[in-house]
Amino acid sequence: MKNLKINNRFTAELPADPELTNEIRQVKNTLFSYVNPTKPSNPKLIHASEEVAALVGISKDEIQSEEFLNVFSGKEILDQTQPYAMCYAGHQFGNWAGQLGDGRAINLTEVENNKQRFTLQLKGAGKTPYSRTADGLAVLRSSIREYLCAEAMHYLGVPTTRSLSLILSGDQVLRDILYNGNPAYEKGAVVCRVAPSFIRFGSFEMLAARNELKNLKQFVEYNIKHYFPEITGEPKEQYLQFFQKIADSTREMILHWQRVGFVHGVMNTDNMSVHGITIDYGPYGWLENYDPNWTPNTTDSQNRRYRFGNQPQVAHWNLYQLANAIYPLINETEQLEKILESFMDNFISDYKIMFLSKLGIFTSTETDNDLIDNLEAVLQLAETDMTIFFRNLSTVKKSDSADEAVKKIEFAFYKIEEFSGEILEAWKKWFTVYLERLSVEELSDEERSEKMNAINPKYVLRNYMAQLAIDAADKDDYSLINEFYTLLQKPYDEQPEYEKWFAKRPDWARSKVGCSMLSCSS
Template sequence: MKLSEVTLSHHYADLGDAFGTRIEPTPFQHPKLIHVNPAVLQLLGINKSEAQNPDWAQLGCGQKLFPGSRPFAMKYTGHQFGVYNPDLGDGRALLLGELENGGRRWELHLKGAGKTPYSRFGDGRAVLRSTIREYLAGEALTGLGIRSTRALSIVGSDEPVVREQIESGAMLIRVAETHVRFGHFEYFFYTKQLQALQQLIDFICRRFVTDATELPVGDQAEALLRFTTRRSAELVAGWQAVGFAHGVLNTDNMSIIGDTFDYGPYGFLDDYEPTFICNHSDHTGRYAFEQQPGVVLWNLNALAHAFSAFVSVEALRDCLEEFQPQLIDAYAAQMRRKLGLQTAEDGDQALCADLLQLLTDASADYTLFFRALAHYRGERPPAALRELMPPAQHDALERWLDHYDQRLAREHSDSRERNRAMLAANPKFVLRNYLAQKVIDAAAEGDYRPLQTMIELLQKPYDEHPQHETWAVAPPESGKHMPVSCSS
């Protein structure tokens, strides 16, 4: 499909005025195209060659609209740092419409599009820094096999935007199957708009929980909660396995279909640090890396409360009790893949826990250690693994490897096949914060080559890419614990 053939529909906006406000974007006066994502073009059914179309500069900043587009600011609420906030909604983004391809419907969401009725005291803008971070993060998680929103394009400008300092404005077009958050359901529940709440439950079930389509609303809500609980358990298991910290898991940042959603002060682990806090505004550590499973369950409880108008407390509790075993099963399966284990044994959890404790004690780089382990074939001394740890931890490493060797021996697995499988489960490249900043700094000077390189690496993070070894090394000390705020 050519770009000129794109026409958007509006299933969500057509739900009615209770769901948001129709409003036009505030475009940049002098937009400049920074990047179009060919992989997302393909997802949408648009020819990759259309990445060179000059119309993107205008389409990507709202200066020109896709045919059929009716921009719509979605209304929702949510719990932020555990406190309910009724004054939320699309304060700087607009749902442009939806595009169907291959039986899947994708929503296009213009972020940084200016003020809306839900902007409160904000300016409705996004900055180049935060836009690039979100653009890269969607590709990073997708490349790692974790569900995520993605982005189609970045358009920059010379328009100044004030955050902690004056920065240049930018917009991106975010792409997701739905932008409905836990907070959408909370909004209708707390404002007692139960008919609209029922309408939204039915709308989401018709798209994603089709077995519940013709059921009464109570059964639909219960089926949806089970669906969201399972998808959320799988999602956070993926985060924990790859070492990803979201940073601000408010209920308005939780997707009803279990996508990674609303990238702000996120971070991938460098040294393995369970207490890692990537958001410098998170003074209590509510959203620390090790807290994410518990916070996601807390958020699911908030969603369940929004369904309590239609579902009994007993049924809601039964749904939520599925989260922990689903999380444990999903995480265990992913860690077995990372360790190259083909079968499950009772002692696997202890083997994994002992390794994570070793990595914690050694302040070892999480990604580099598992990548090196993927090359391990029982050699002594294990030079590549030792290099990643201080000498004081070498004896502990040897003891763990002895147990690991014994576990592998019981499977009688072929070392070459195991190594090949482990290389496909342990990435060489992750989106470290210092690398993201390197891309941002270059882009601010008008050099978009590092952005293109980073995207290519993140889309295939398990490949060797020998020409880009410098992108796979541990960060310098100055690159660790970089302060990242919600404005990021």
């Protein structure tokens, strides 16, 4: 990979762990530890993204090389590089967890290409000093989900990490998928994921909690220098601008999640990026039935902290923790509190605009709040598929009657027999108001439909689809991985050859492990 331009700023400019042994331990006064990946026994490339490869400076031909396979499986180390795992802390499910760190992720290197910078990171490449009681490996099941979903999110227009490669390790990994005392061996795999960096809210929390204020100041200024160079002014003003930019990009990311029906499932502060990008695809899921209380995470099934409808509030809470972490550099609360207060105000305002655009309404009135609230209520009266409803809503015309409009979206209902009586009347009532609202919009039906279809995807990586790809891959059949990768590159296009994937969750997937809820076991 002769065109990779390596430039490791993180390890060159920030304090390193002086201890080089790969032993589980508390690591203080540092931001990372040098550690090499565990060598896989028999790596095999399942899939690689030519687009992401080109993004970082790897040619199409190089993807098929033995060097590519060895480097991105962890078998070989690139020249002029020294892999490392990052040290950070965080709040998990609202509770302080102390030191966490890259327990199954190893950063290979930073590269430059076309005036952009990227960090290349292996997930599932073995034990690090931060692995706690785990082995640092990953199974094929979770690796397929991460590889496909990150790319699917990118093409949906959602800020995210990218996926470069998916590689079988050739080794077996022991996992208890439901945490019920029944562990079993699964195929091991490694994903190479790509991002500007993998710096998290928890990185700053760790330094503040340990009162490592010199390192905290250095780290904040490192981030400003390299990722927010437009920030200027006195130091305190810079720190406030830094926090404001993170709050803004986080708000934008969550708006996109709500727009497409994505549920992260584990929004701990150590899973929140300073770049406002989606990271750490663990027990995520796609909202199929429109249920704001749904969470895909079995660990969260009781309190549902990370449910779909609560994601904006959790982002706000996580930003509070970040504000607390950088407070020692500012020593005053007023401006931080203003940024935090404006986060929810701005989110509510932006959410209204976003939701109305999903409805094909591009001007806003005071009564639109009721239109949105009433729709969110009727969507929950009977099991209704979110993606199909919003996509088919674009076929409704201004001249339609409420009955005709209802007919055009009934495919979104899981049990058509429930589509009667009071539920049917509630839908007709909503459509009557909606059609009146459309009548004052200047766009023609065709123009409105085109705009709606550009923001309401036809295809998302539904939970059962990912599981089908996993089941096939377990039998050495990677055709569905290839098919979904191609399909999800154009999620807003009709793609009639893939029409079968524009479908509600099948009954068999309603309670199947991996389709309804998932654990953190990976």
